[in-house]
Amino acid sequence: xxxxxxxxxxxxxxxPANLVALEATLEVLGQNLVRASSxxxxxxxxxxxxxAVILLDVQMPEMNGIETAVAIRERERSRHIPVIFLTxxxxxxxxxxxxxxxxxxxxxxxxxQPDILRAKVEVFVELALVRxxxxxxxAERTRFAAEISKLNDELAEKNRTLIExxxxxxxxxxxxxxxxxxxxxxxxxxxxxxxxxxxxxLSPEHQSYLRKINxxxxxxxxxxxxxxxxxxxxxxxxxxxPINLDRLTRDVIxxxxxxxxxxxxxxxxxxxxxxxANEATLTQCISNLLGNAIKxxxxxxxxxxxxxxxxxxxxxxxxxxxxxxxxxxxxxxxxFGIFVKIHPAEKYGGTGIGLSIVRKAAEKMGGKxxxxxxxxxxxxxxxxLKKA
Amino acid sequence: xxxxxxxxxxxTEDDVFFLKRALKDSGIDHPxxxxxxxxxxxxxxxxxxxxxxRSKHPIPFLxxxxxxxxxxxxxxxxxxxxxxxxxxxTLIVVLTSSQQNRDMEETFRxxxxxxxxxxxxxxxxxxxxxxxxxxxxxx
Numbered sequence: 001x002x003x004x005x006x007x008x009x010x011x012x013x014x015x016p017a018n019l020v021a022l023e024a025t026l027e028v029l030g031q032n033l034v035r036a037s038s039x040x041x042x043x044x045x046x047x048x049x050x051x052a053v054i055l056l057d058v059q060m061p062e063m064n065g066i067e068t069a070v071a072i073r074e075r076e077r078s079r080h081i082p083v084i085f086l087t088x089x090x091x092x093x094x095x096x097x098x099x100x101x102x103x104x105x106x107x108x109x110x111x112x113q114p115d116i117l118r119a120k121v122e123v124f125v126e127l128a129l130v131r132x133x134x135x136x137x138x139a140e141r142t143r144f145a146a147e148i149s150k151l152n153d154e155l156a157e158k159n160r161t162l163i164e165x166x167x168x169x170x171x172x173x174x175x176x177x178x179x180x181x182x183x184x185x186x187x188x189x190x191x192x193x194x195x196x197x198x199x200x201x202l203s204p205e206h207q208s209y210l211r212k213i214n215x216x217x218x219x220x221x222x223x224x225x226x227x228x229x230x231x232x233x234x235x236x237x238x239x240x241x242p243i244n245l246d247r248l249t250r251d252v253i254x255x256x257x258x259x260x261x262x263x264x265x266x267x268x269x270x271x272x273x274x275x276x277a278n279e280a281t282l283t284q285c286i287s288n289l290l291g292n293a294i295k296x297x298x299x300x301x302x303x304x305x306x307x308x309x310x311x312x313x314x315x316x317x318x319x320x321x322x323x324x325x326x327x328x329x330x331x332x333x334x335x336f337g338i339f340v341k342i343h344p345a346e347k348y349g350g351t352g353i354g355l356s357i358v359r360k361a362a363e364k365m366g367g368k369x370x371x372x373x374x375x376x377x378x379x380x381x382x383x384x385l386k387k388a
Numbered sequence: 389x390x391x392x393x394x395x396x397x398x399x400t401e402d403d404v405f406f407l408k409r410a411l412k413d414s415g416i417d418h419p420x421x422x423x424x425x426x427x428x429x430x431x432x433x434x435x436x437x438x439x440x441x442r443s444k445h446p447i448p449f450l451x452x453x454x455x456x457x458x459x460x461x462x463x464x465x466x467x468x469x470x471x472x473x474x475x476x477x478t479l480i481v482v483l484t485s486s487q488q489n490r491d492m493e494e495t496f497r498x499x500x501x502x503x504x505x506x507x508x509x510x511x512x513x514x515x516x517x518x519x520x521x522x523x524x525x526x527x
Contacts, residue, residue, distance in 0.1 A: 178456075181485050185508060186402040192510040193409075221508040228487065280489070 006032040007128045008049055012042040013057040025114040031125055039063030043071055046078045052128030058087040069102035082124055170235055177224045188217035226353035233361045238278040242388030246272035252286050264294050269308040273316050274388035281361045288354040289381050293322035295348055317384040326375040391418045395448035397429045399457050410517040426460025430468055455484040463494050470499040
């Protein structure tokens with residue numbers, strides 16, 4: 001940091017000897033001493049310089065000290081500069097009154113006491129220094145504030161661009177995924193026609209190739225659909241409203257293919273409460289969780305799922321306990337990630353997106369998901385939402 | 389008396405093929421006409437140019453309408469038809485791969501009769517066309 005600039009002190013006297021004496025007294029303060037030999041000279045200096053204090057001789061020809069002080073007060077720039085009058089004699093009360101009216105802060109009589117003069121001037125120098133420091137600080141803070149505000153603006157602008165880019169990218173990937181499904185319909189449809197109508201003229205090997213094309217197209221379509229669902233859950237803005245969880249869950253169990261007895265045994269323990277959610281999104285969460293519980297069981301085992309609600313403060317945790325194959329501790333952390341599959345596709349199928357949709361959906365509804373599991377002893381997935 | 393015409397508005401050639409087969413497989417033998425973009429669909433309804441011969445191109449009683457179409461989008465075709473009361477009796481079934489709620493809501497708001505999502509498999513498509521047949525084509 002730069003050394004502090006010196007403070008200006010204005011000394012006004014028509015006697016050069018007096019100015020020399022003043023200078024000798026005040027030199028030790030180490031500030032900038034400015035001489036003026038008349039009232040007019042003083043006003044000239046005050047035009048373009050700031051002063052901490054003005055030492056003003058009263059008895060001067062042409063324009064005396066009192067008149068000079070009045071002129072100083074009349075100017076905006078110099079109005080607040082303290083004036084100490086120096087006078088040979090305090091002859092009348094009238095003069096003192098005029099002096100104070102003209103803004104004098106003090107009267108010192110000649111011959112001047114150097115120590116007293118120095119002490120009085122020093123007070124104003126200190127005051128000016130403090131003011132100067134404060135002004136510097138204010139200037140610096142203003143500069144910082146301007147800089148922060150500029151950075152903020154830049155950040156907001158970048159954020160806007162980013163949001164636009166993401167939205168563009170999402171709608172782009174939405175139409176791409178959408179367009180990818182048409183050729184898949186062709187692959188699946190035509191291979192199906194060949195399988196249906198030309199089976200007899202194909203060798204078993206060639207039939208198996210056709211079946212691979214046929215099921216491959218279906219698998220890819222399923223994958224695209226899941227990616228679309230994920231992006232739709234991420235993009236859709238919705239309001240939360242009270243949802244009858246009990247009715248919604250029972251509807252899912254009744255209506256989804258493969259969710260009913262005797263293939264699957266799903267039971268709701270007691271009535272589920274109302275929760276704050278979006279109906280379509282919550283339906284997707286529940287059908288995904290149930291679908292997983294049904295899918296990941298040992299062969300020949302009937303999936304058995306128990307659903308129950310647990311109150312946690314003003315939220316509600318819905319537990320889905322199954323008798324499936326369970327999840328190892330290592331996989332528990334990553335199971336909600338997108339495209340995460342912890343089992344070979346041939347064994348259990350799936351796209352690895354189902355649970356990431358559930359997590360994204362739960363987050364969008366202000367809730368969360370989790371799981372407890374031990375391999376071989378089933379899993380207990382939970383979905384936690386605000387109570388209605 | 390000859391059967392009433394079905395109009396397919398679909399730009400994907402293979403989808404037209406599957407649709408025709410599914411209609412045939414479900415025993416629907418109504419005369420079929422195909423247009424491959426939204427403008428052609430409007431021209432057909434107006435009887436413009438090649439569609440001026442109403443004996444060949446009669447006003448359809450059922451339109452199977454794709455949404456993503458060249459020139460004029462499916463929802464605009466739907467709006468155009470519904471704005472003309474003389475076509476009030478024409479059934480309009482949207483058949484699309486769009487699963488966006490917005491498209492479905494618009495379809496019904498504009499006066500579409502059904503919103504069907506193109507199924508990935510031939511068996512599912514046949515199922516869908518059969519349900520359509522049972523609802524509207526039993527005569």
